[in-house]
Amino acid sequence: MTAAMADIVAVRVPERTWRSEAQAVTTVWRRDLIRFAGNRAQVMMWLIQPLLFLFVLGSGLQSLSAGSTDGVDLKTFMFPGVLCVAVLFTAMISAASLVWDRELGFLREMMIAPVSRTSIVIGKCLGGTTIAASQGVIVLALAGLVGVPYEPMLLLGAFGLLVLLAFTVSAFGVLVAVTIKQAQSFTWVMQLAVFPMFFLSGALYPVSGLPTWLGALNRLDPLTYAVDPMRRLVFNHLDVSESARRTLDAGVTWWGWHLPQVFDVGMVLLLGLAMMGVAIRRFSRTE
Amino acid sequence: MSRSTPPGIEVADLVKSYDEVDAVRGVSFTVPPGEVFGFLGPNGAGKSTTINMLCTLAKPTSGAARVSGFDVVSQRDDVRRHIGLVFQDPTLDGYLTAEQNLRFHAELYGIDPGVVPARMDQMLKMVDLADRRDKPVMTFSGGMRRRLEIARGLMHSPRVLFLDEPTIGLDPQTRSSIWRYIRALQETEGTTIFMTTHYMDEAEFCDRIAIMDRGEIVVLDTPEALKASVGADRVALGTADNDAALAALEDHFGIEATVAEGAVTFHVDSGEAFVPRVFAELDVAITSVAVSRPTLDDVFMRYTGTTIRDAETGGVADQNRAMMRAMAGAKR
Numbered sequence: 127m128t129a130a131m132a133d134i135v136a137v138r139v140p141e142r143t144w145r146s147e148a149q150a151v152t153t154v155w156r157r158d159l160i161r162f163a164g165n166r167a168q169v170m171m172w173l174i175q176p177l178l179f180l181f182v183l184g185s186g187l188q189s190l191s192a193g194s195t196d197g198v199d200l201k202t203f204m205f206p207g208v209l210c211v212a213v214l215f216t217a218m219i220s221a222a223s224l225v226w227d228r229e230l231g232f233l234r235e236m237m238i239a240p241v242s243r244t245s246i247v248i249g250k251c252l253g254g255t256t257i258a259a260s261q262g263v264i265v266l267a268l269a270g271l272v273g274v275p276y277e278p279m280l281l282l283g284a285f286g287l288l289v290l291l292a293f294t295v296s297a298f299g300v301l302v303a304v305t306i307k308q309a310q311s312f313t314w315v316m317q318l319a320v321f322p323m324f325f326l327s328g329a330l331y332p333v334s335g336l337p338t339w340l341g342a343l344n345r346l347d348p349l350t351y352a353v354d355p356m357r358r359l360v361f362n363h364l365d366v367s368e369s370a371r372r373t374l375d376a377g378v379t380w381w382g383w384h385l386p387q388v389f390d391v392g393m394v395l396l397l398g399l400a401m402m403g404v405a406i407r408r409f410s411r412t413e
Numbered sequence: 414m415s416r417s418t419p420p421g422i423e424v425a426d427l428v429k430s431y432d433e434v435d436a437v438r439g440v441s442f443t444v445p446p447g448e449v450f451g452f453l454g455p456n457g458a459g460k461s462t463t464i465n466m467l468c469t470l471a472k473p474t475s476g477a478a479r480v481s482g483f484d485v486v487s488q489r490d491d492v493r494r495h496i497g498l499v500f501q502d503p504t505l506d507g508y509l510t511a512e513q514n515l516r517f518h519a520e521l522y523g524i525d526p527g528v529v530p531a532r533m534d535q536m537l538k539m540v541d542l543a544d545r546r547d548k549p550v551m552t553f554s555g556g557m558r559r560r561l562e563i564a565r566g567l568m569h570s571p572r573v574l575f576l577d578e579p580t581i582g583l584d585p586q587t588r589s590s591i592w593r594y595i596r597a598l599q600e601t602e603g604t605t606i607f608m609t610t611h612y613m614d615e616a617e618f619c620d621r622i623a624i625m626d627r628g629e630i631v632v633l634d635t636p637e638a639l640k641a642s643v644g645a646d647r648v649a650l651g652t653a654d655n656d657a658a659l660a661a662l663e664d665h666f667g668i669e670a671t672v673a674e675g676a677v678t679f680h681v682d683s684g685e686a687f688v689p690r691v692f693a694e695l696d697v698a699i700t701s702v703a704v705s706r707p708t709l710d711d712v713f714m715r716y717t718g719t720t721i722r723d724a725e726t727g728g729v730a731d732q733n734r735a736m737m738r739a740m741a742g743a744k745r
Contacts, residue, residue, distance in 0.1 A: 134601050135532040137570045139494040139522045146523040153520040161508050164549075231504040235565075238468060239521040240493035412472050 142240060150241035154249025155256070158220065162257050172219055173261060176212040179330065180204055180265075180272065196370030201272040203374050206356040207329025209284065212265045213292045214349060217258035218320050221299020222312050224250055229309045243410040247300060251402055254296030255289060262288035273364075280363040284356065290391065291352040294398030301405040323349045334376030345380065352394050354378045355387040419482030421446045421573045421605025422467060426476035429462050436462040438628035439476065444621075446572070449599060449606045451619030455717055459628040460609050461577065467607070468496055468575055481572040481605075494522070497571030499562045501578040507551035511542055511561055514550060515568055522569040536564040539594055556587035563594060567604075574598070576608035580615065592618055613709040622709070626717045636709060643707040643715050646684030649676040650691070651701035658697045665694050673714060676703070680711070 140146065162169055184201035191200050227233040236246050266284055270276060302315050326340075327349035336344060344350055354377060361375040378385050422444040429437040437459040444450045454460050465471040467480055469489045477484065483491040505514050512533065519529045537543040540560035550558060559579065566574060576595070580588040592615065598604050608619070616622055616636065623633040632639065652658040658677045662668045670679035681687045684704035692699065713719075 135528055135535050137524050137528050137532050137568070139524065139569045141494070142490050142523075149523060150521055153517060157506070157509070157513075157517055160513060161506075164508055227506075230507070231500070231502050232506045233504075234470075234498075234500060234502075235504045235506075235518070236521070238470065238493060238498055239518075240490045240523075241521055412470070 139240060142242075147242055147245045150239070150245040151249040151252065154236070154246055155252045158223065158250070158253025159256060161223070162220075169216060169219065169257065169261065172215040173212055173264065175215065176208045176265060177268075179211070180208045180268075183330075184272070195374060196367050198364075198366050198370050198374060199273055202274060202360075202364065203332075204330055205269065205272050205274050206284075206360045207327070207353050209262055209265050209288065210291055210327070210349060210353050210356055211324055211329050213258045213262040213288055214295050214320065214324060216261040217254045217292050217295035218299045218316065220254035220257045221250065221296050221303050222309075224300060224303035225306065225309045225312050228303075228307070244406050247304070247402065247406045247409050250300050250303075251293065251296045251405075254299060255293040258292035258296060259285075259289045262292065274360055275363055277363050280359060283359045287352065287356050287359065287391070290394055290398070291349075294348070294352070294394050294401070297398045297402040297405065301401045301408070304405050304409045323347055326350070327353050328378075329353050332374050332376055333378055334373070345378065348394065348397055350378055351385075351390040354385065355390045358387055418446045419479070420444060421448060421481060422450070422607060423479040424463075424467070424476070425478070427463065427466060427473050427478055428475045429459075429466060429471060430474045435628055437466070440625070440628075440630045441476075442623055442630060442633055444605055444607060446605050447599060447603045448620045449595065449618065450608070451616045451622040452607065452609045452625065453611075453616055453622060453713065454609075454625035455719060458625045458717075460625055463625070464575055464577055464607075464609070468498055469493060494569075495572045497566035497569065497574045499559075499566045499574070499576045499579050501581060503558055503562070505550045505558055505561060505565075508549060510547050510549055511537065511553075512546040514561065515565055518565050518568050524569055532568060532570075536567055539567075539597070540564045541590070556583050559583060560587070560591065560594075563591065567598060570602060571604065573605045573607060576606065578609055578611065581611060588612075588615070613713065616709050624713060624716050631716045632712075639712040640707045640709065643680065643711045645680035645682050645707065646687075647678065647680055647705050647707060647711050648684050648687065648691075649673070649678045649701075649703040649705075650699055651676055653698035653700065658695065658699075661695050661697055662691075666690075671714075671718075673719075676701075678714075680707075680715075 180201055184199075184204050188200045195203060224233070227236070237243075263285065266281065266288070269281075274280070302312070306312065306315070326343050326347040328344055329349070333341070333344055333350065333354070357375050358377060361371060366374075378390070420443050422442075424443070425441050426439045427437055427441070428435070428439050440459075440463060452460050452463070462471065466473050467478055467485060469485050469492050472486060479485065480492045481495040483495065485492050506517070509517065515533050515536065516529065519533070524532070534543065537546055540563055542557060542561055542564065545553070545557065550561065553561065563576075563579065579595075580591050583591070595606060596618075599606055610616055619636065621633065621635050622639060623630050625631065632642075634642070650658060655672050655677050659670050659672070662670045662677070662679065668679050668681070670677050672678070688702055688704060
């Protein structure tokens with residue numbers, strides 16, 4: 127051993143610069159991807175539920191809804207919502223890995239490294255974004271099966287919205303993860319925040335003509351503002367009657383005002399950035 | 414030793430309070446570069462809190478500490494660049510392979526990618542894990558994980574290495590090999606080593622030892638000097654009635670004995686000569702006798718009033734302290 131130690135490989139840790147912070151972001155991000163690659167089956171499980179909604183619920187309820195959708199297949203209608211839901215679940219689950227890092231001790235390895243906590247949070251958010259968006263792409267690839275055309279502008283726009291939503295939900299998940307201290311609390315968050323968010327968002331039903339209470343809750347749900355532009359994008363590329371469009375893609379209104387797509391998108395983005403900001407502040411506190 | 418080398422660790426009047434509880438109450442010490450410094454004390458004595466402050470995970474309430482010449486509060490990142498840590502609890506990613514864990518570390522510390530493979534080879538060889546480098550860490554035994562943690566803590570060639578109970582729960586063979594690495598490292602890279610341990614036989618390997626109790630350092634010296642300070646031989650008597658024996662020793666010889674690990678224990682200058690007198694003058698039945706030269710156990714007992722094993726299992730006082738520590742921990 128002493129012989130091997132004789133000519134030791136000298137290393138030094140450089141001073142911190144913005145470049146080393148950028149590298150730290152990449153390192154944290156890449157670790158999430160490595161883990162995802164080794165653990166793909168488990169993450170894929172979170173696709174089962176959205177696909178059940180789409181193909182089973184969508185097909186099963188078709189006969190009930192046929193009269194009111196003006197000939198539009200229920201699966202086609204539900205597709206944009208299901209895209210968003212797939213991203214929602216996966217992004218939350220990816221962010222939960224931070225809670226497990228705390229539970230299993232790995233978080234300390236990151237906390238003690240000479241990198242800013244900001245880089246760790248950004249890396250985590252980007253990791254969740256990548257994984258969740260790639261999950262969304264898998265669902266997007268099924269578009270043809272439910273009568274949504276593979277048009278480049280549609281696919282590109284949908285991809286952009288998926289990435290945006292994946293980022294915002296990841297930021298939310300990371301914020302939750304740095305706030306709660308126990309892994310089991312995360313199950314509660316899924317039950318009390320994520321599932322209601324999904325059901326209230328209008329992913330599975332049109333948001334016009336809802337009962338007042340549901341309409342109000344729907345407008346408070348951030349996911350609504352991701353489903354809305356996604357649905358409008360998909361319907362822009364569908365060949366459906368004017369009346370079907372009015373019922374199914376009425377669009378979100380605030381006291382009668384139709385929210386433009388860019389407003390929806392801007393809100394989701396701002397929300398994501400704000401939550402990431404709060405997560406960074408919380409995470410940076412030293413005891 | 415060149416003038417420019419700063420002390421490995423310099424601590425002055427360091428205090429940490431959690432609400433009502435003073436976990437660390439004004440400790441001061443200096444560890445010269447390249448020293449192996451042992452930090453001992455019962456559970457809840459404030460060792461972990463002190464380490465957390467030194468490695469920038471906790472902010473001191475008052476006082477100052479410098480590690481490798483950098484202030485732990487105002488130069489936090491510089492401190493972090495120059496220290497390595499091996500925690501008592503595991504901090505590896507079980508899903509990643511040994512190599513991926515080390516690579517993650519190297520990238521996070523910004524080590525020049527050109528030297529990473531060679532350094533990694535060396536570290537993995539040193540801890541005998543070169544042939545397991547591509548295996549996920551979750552398949553490793555406890556000893557292998559600890560060795561990998563040490564290799565990782567050394568990847569970036571820290572000037573000060575903190576080891577919190579590095580050998581706890583490991584088999585004797587792994588323990589001795591870990592000690593070989595620690596010594597080799599100190600010789601080749603001049604690393605300062607700051608460690609806590611519960612094993613008194615390991616504390617003997619340290620250049621100097623500080624014993625901490627109730628948030629304060631009660632004594633600090635070389636193992637030899639500490640043992641000499643206890644001075645006397647240690648006599649442990651197994652008796653039929655410990656309480657009667659304690660009283661009788663007090664009456665006949667003016668000796669204040671204590672019960673440690675079930676035996677009536679006291680210190681006298683020449684144990685072998687004293688034992689026959691005990692048999693002659695004590696009217697309590699004696700079932701066993703052991704006379705030993707002073708060890709670090711005796712030192713520990715002298716300064717903390719308990720053996721380190723009793724401290725582990727915990728008397729009432731220790732339970733209180735452990736509880737206070739748990740409460741302090743919960744506030745974090």
